[in-house]
Amino acid sequence: MRIAKIIGKVTLSRSVPEFQGAVLKLAVPMMLSDIENEATPLDDLLVVYDELGAGQDNYIALSEGGEAAQPFYPDMKPVDAYNAAILDTVDIRYRPNQ
Template sequence: MRIGEIIGSVTLSRAHPSIQGASWKLVVPFDQAALRGDDAGRGEPLVAFDELGAGLGSIIALSEGAEAAAPFNPEQKPLDAYNAALLENIELVDEDS
Protein backbone atom coordinates (compact mmCIF):
# COMPACT_ATOMS: atom_id res chain seq x y z
CA MET A 1 0.00 0.00 0.00
CA ARG A 2 1.22 3.48 -0.86
CA ILE A 3 0.18 7.01 0.04
CA GLY A 4 -0.82 9.45 -2.67
CA GLU A 5 -2.59 12.71 -3.45
CA ILE A 6 -5.66 13.18 -5.66
CA ILE A 7 -4.76 15.60 -8.46
CA GLY A 8 -7.79 15.13 -10.71
CA SER A 9 -10.62 12.92 -11.84
CA VAL A 10 -11.21 10.72 -14.85
CA THR A 11 -14.46 10.41 -16.79
CA LEU A 12 -15.27 7.15 -18.56
CA SER A 13 -17.65 7.01 -21.50
CA ARG A 14 -18.15 3.28 -20.92
CA ALA A 15 -17.31 1.00 -18.01
CA HIS A 16 -17.61 -2.64 -17.03
CA PRO A 17 -20.92 -3.13 -15.14
CA SER A 18 -19.10 -4.29 -11.99
CA ILE A 19 -17.41 -0.91 -11.54
CA GLN A 20 -20.27 1.46 -12.18
CA GLY A 21 -21.40 3.78 -9.41
CA ALA A 22 -17.96 4.87 -8.21
CA SER A 23 -15.54 7.45 -9.52
CA TRP A 24 -12.03 7.33 -10.93
CA LYS A 25 -9.33 9.60 -9.57
CA LEU A 26 -5.94 10.63 -10.89
CA VAL A 27 -3.44 9.99 -8.08
CA VAL A 28 0.21 10.91 -7.63
CA PRO A 29 1.92 8.37 -5.34
CA PHE A 30 4.40 9.65 -2.75
CA ASP A 31 7.68 8.22 -1.60
CA GLN A 32 9.18 9.13 1.77
CA ALA A 33 10.80 12.30 0.38
CA ALA A 34 7.42 13.58 -0.85
CA LEU A 35 5.85 12.84 2.52
CA ARG A 36 8.52 15.11 4.01
CA GLY A 37 7.62 17.90 1.55
CA ASP A 38 10.05 17.31 -1.34
CA ASP A 39 8.19 17.49 -4.68
CA ALA A 40 10.93 15.35 -6.28
CA GLY A 41 9.48 12.37 -4.39
CA ARG A 42 6.20 12.43 -6.29
CA GLY A 43 5.73 9.47 -8.64
CA GLU A 44 4.02 9.11 -12.01
CA PRO A 45 0.24 9.69 -11.87
CA LEU A 46 -2.08 6.69 -12.06
CA VAL A 47 -5.84 6.13 -12.10
CA ALA A 48 -7.53 4.64 -9.01
CA PHE A 49 -11.06 3.38 -8.31
CA ASP A 50 -12.70 5.49 -5.57
CA GLU A 51 -15.85 4.61 -3.62
CA LEU A 52 -14.94 6.78 -0.64
CA GLY A 53 -15.55 10.20 -2.20
CA ALA A 54 -12.01 11.60 -2.21
CA GLY A 55 -11.75 15.15 -3.49
CA LEU A 56 -9.07 17.17 -5.18
CA GLY A 57 -6.04 17.42 -2.87
CA SER A 58 -7.14 14.51 -0.65
CA ILE A 59 -4.39 12.27 0.70
CA ILE A 60 -5.27 8.59 0.32
CA ALA A 61 -3.97 5.10 1.00
CA LEU A 62 -3.60 3.43 -2.38
CA SER A 63 -3.81 -0.32 -2.88
CA GLU A 64 -2.47 -1.69 -6.17
CA GLY A 65 -2.31 -4.90 -8.15
CA ALA A 66 -4.15 -7.99 -6.91
CA GLU A 67 -4.69 -6.30 -3.53
CA ALA A 68 -6.80 -3.61 -5.24
CA ALA A 69 -9.49 -6.16 -6.10
CA ALA A 70 -9.27 -8.06 -2.77
CA PRO A 71 -11.88 -5.97 -0.88
CA PHE A 72 -14.53 -7.14 -3.35
CA ASN A 73 -13.83 -10.88 -3.04
CA PRO A 74 -15.58 -13.13 -4.12
CA GLU A 75 -16.96 -10.65 -6.66
CA GLN A 76 -14.37 -9.93 -9.34
CA LYS A 77 -13.69 -6.39 -10.48
CA PRO A 78 -11.17 -5.39 -13.17
CA LEU A 79 -9.11 -3.03 -10.98
CA ASP A 80 -5.42 -2.27 -10.74
CA ALA A 81 -5.56 0.56 -8.16
CA TYR A 82 -8.05 1.26 -5.38
CA ASN A 83 -8.54 4.05 -2.84
CA ALA A 84 -8.44 2.03 0.40
CA ALA A 85 -8.62 4.95 2.88
CA LEU A 86 -8.86 8.72 3.21
CA LEU A 87 -6.00 9.95 5.41
CA GLU A 88 -6.42 12.95 7.69
CA ASN A 89 -3.00 12.95 9.30
CA ILE A 90 0.39 11.42 8.51
CA GLU A 91 3.07 11.39 11.18
CA LEU A 92 6.63 10.50 10.24
CA VAL A 93 9.00 9.47 13.01
CA ASP A 94 12.76 9.49 12.51
CA GLU A 95 14.29 6.10 13.29
CA ASP A 96 17.22 7.90 14.96
CA SER A 97 14.94 9.35 17.65
Protein backbone atom coordinates in the same frame (compact mmCIF):
# COMPACT_ATOMS: atom_id res chain seq x y z
CA MET B 1 0.17 -0.43 0.47
CA ARG B 2 1.50 2.99 -0.44
CA ILE B 3 0.62 6.60 0.27
CA ALA B 4 -0.72 8.52 -2.72
CA LYS B 5 -2.15 11.97 -3.37
CA ILE B 6 -5.36 12.61 -5.29
CA ILE B 7 -4.71 15.09 -8.10
CA GLY B 8 -7.88 14.77 -10.18
CA LYS B 9 -10.85 12.72 -11.27
CA VAL B 10 -11.43 10.43 -14.23
CA THR B 11 -14.57 10.64 -16.34
CA LEU B 12 -15.46 7.79 -18.67
CA SER B 13 -17.65 8.17 -21.72
CA ARG B 14 -17.95 4.37 -21.99
CA SER B 15 -16.88 1.59 -19.67
CA VAL B 16 -17.23 -2.08 -18.93
CA PRO B 17 -20.42 -2.98 -17.01
CA GLU B 18 -18.39 -3.68 -13.84
CA PHE B 19 -17.54 0.05 -13.65
CA GLN B 20 -21.18 1.21 -13.79
CA GLY B 21 -21.49 3.86 -11.08
CA ALA B 22 -17.81 3.68 -10.15
CA VAL B 23 -15.90 6.76 -9.02
CA LEU B 24 -12.38 6.88 -10.42
CA LYS B 25 -9.69 9.29 -9.26
CA LEU B 26 -6.26 10.18 -10.60
CA ALA B 27 -3.54 9.74 -7.98
CA VAL B 28 0.22 9.90 -7.75
CA PRO B 29 2.18 7.67 -5.34
CA MET B 30 4.25 9.72 -2.91
CA MET B 31 7.79 9.13 -1.66
CA LEU B 32 8.90 10.27 1.81
CA SER B 33 10.84 13.17 0.29
CA ASP B 34 7.76 14.29 -1.69
CA ILE B 35 5.64 14.41 1.47
CA GLU B 36 8.35 16.26 3.45
CA ASN B 37 8.87 18.85 0.70
CA GLU B 38 5.15 19.09 -0.16
CA ALA B 39 6.03 18.26 -3.75
CA THR B 40 3.72 16.46 -6.17
CA PRO B 41 5.64 14.45 -8.76
CA LEU B 42 3.74 13.67 -11.95
CA ASP B 43 5.78 10.76 -13.29
CA ASP B 44 3.80 7.75 -11.99
CA LEU B 45 0.07 8.45 -12.32
CA LEU B 46 -2.55 5.85 -11.37
CA VAL B 47 -6.29 5.55 -11.86
CA VAL B 48 -7.76 4.59 -8.48
CA TYR B 49 -11.19 3.10 -7.69
CA ASP B 50 -12.55 5.32 -4.91
CA GLU B 51 -15.57 4.30 -2.82
CA LEU B 52 -14.60 6.56 0.09
CA GLY B 53 -14.97 9.98 -1.52
CA ALA B 54 -11.41 11.30 -1.44
CA GLY B 55 -11.11 14.90 -2.55
CA GLN B 56 -8.53 16.92 -4.43
CA ASP B 57 -5.11 16.91 -2.67
CA ASN B 58 -6.18 14.26 -0.10
CA TYR B 59 -3.60 11.67 0.88
CA ILE B 60 -4.86 8.10 0.62
CA ALA B 61 -3.68 4.59 1.45
CA LEU B 62 -3.43 2.87 -1.92
CA SER B 63 -3.55 -0.87 -2.52
CA GLU B 64 -2.48 -2.23 -5.89
CA GLY B 65 -2.50 -5.43 -7.91
CA GLY B 66 -4.48 -8.44 -6.74
CA GLU B 67 -5.12 -6.84 -3.35
CA ALA B 68 -6.91 -3.92 -5.03
CA ALA B 69 -9.65 -6.24 -6.31
CA GLN B 70 -10.20 -8.02 -2.97
CA PRO B 71 -12.87 -5.59 -1.63
CA PHE B 72 -15.13 -6.70 -4.49
CA TYR B 73 -14.76 -10.47 -3.95
CA PRO B 74 -16.57 -12.66 -5.03
CA ASP B 75 -17.49 -10.23 -7.84
CA MET B 76 -14.81 -9.57 -10.41
CA LYS B 77 -13.84 -5.97 -11.21
CA PRO B 78 -10.92 -4.97 -13.44
CA VAL B 79 -9.25 -2.83 -10.76
CA ASP B 80 -5.50 -2.18 -10.54
CA ALA B 81 -5.55 0.37 -7.70
CA TYR B 82 -8.01 0.88 -4.82
CA ASN B 83 -8.40 3.64 -2.23
CA ALA B 84 -8.29 1.71 1.05
CA ALA B 85 -8.30 4.76 3.38
CA ILE B 86 -8.30 8.54 3.41
CA LEU B 87 -5.43 9.76 5.60
CA ASP B 88 -6.29 12.70 7.85
CA THR B 89 -2.66 13.41 8.72
CA VAL B 90 0.74 12.05 7.83
CA ASP B 91 3.14 12.41 10.78
CA ILE B 92 6.77 11.70 9.92
CA ARG B 93 9.20 11.12 12.78
CA TYR B 94 12.82 10.21 12.49
CA ARG B 95 14.67 7.85 14.77
CA PRO B 96 18.28 8.74 15.38
CA ASN B 97 20.79 6.18 14.10
CA GLN B 98 22.15 4.04 16.87
